[in-house]
Amino acid sequence: MNNELQSFLQPAGMAMPRGHYSHATSGGGxxxxxxxxxxxxxxxxxxxxxxxxxxxxxxxxxxxxxAGAGSAVDRLLHVRVYITDIDNWPTFNKLYEEWAGTARPARAVVPVPTLHYGCALEVEAVALT
Known part of the structure; x- marks a missing residue:
């Protein structure tokens, strides 16, 4: 198993992070x-x-x-969705199904009162490399 950790500060097609973090990191596969x-x-x-x-x-x-970390949507293992209005869940679920295709990673939905910048949702994920 590869225990090397790599940070990806600027994947193609993404704005620079606005804080002290990487959009994605990889290690241990x-x-x-x-x-x-x-x-x-x-x-x-x-x-x-x-x-x-x-x-x-x-x-x-x-x-x-x-993709910037050398993986793909079809290699997702887990997705966590933070959403400020659970009434938007059916719309998100439909868009997510189209986006994920045949991939069916484990998923959690977390209703929250607010998100940074007043955004309606935030998504984090774990995938295989």
């Missing part, structure tokens, strides 16, 4: 994706955008982060 908000590649926070636009951007960010 796993990729850990930091919580992804609806931030476009140019760094714009899409908190005022409709929920569907925010959700699509978050999922695109997760895809870019796992």
């Amino acid at each position: 796993l990729v850990f994706v930091s919580g992804q908000l609806p931030v476009s590649p140019d760094g714009s926070v899409l908190s005022e955008a409709p929920f569907e636009v925010q959700a699509r951007q978050v999922l695109a960010n997760v895809s870019a982060a796992v």
Whole structure:
């Protein structure tokens, strides 16, 4: 098993992190994706955008982060979704199903009162390398 840890500070298609973290790190055959908000590649926070636009951007960010770490959506093991309005869950679940395709990683949904920048959702994930 490879115990080497690598940080990926700038995966293609992602804005630089706004804090002291990496979008994704890998070690021991796993990729850990930091919580992804609806931030476009140019760094714009899409908190005022409709929920569907925010959700699509978050999922695109997760895809870019796992790809930047040498993995892919079909190698996801676990996904955790933080959502500020559980009434948006059916919409997210539909978009997620389209995005994930045949992948069916374990998943947790966590309703929360607020998220950074006033965003409607945040998604973190773990994948195989």
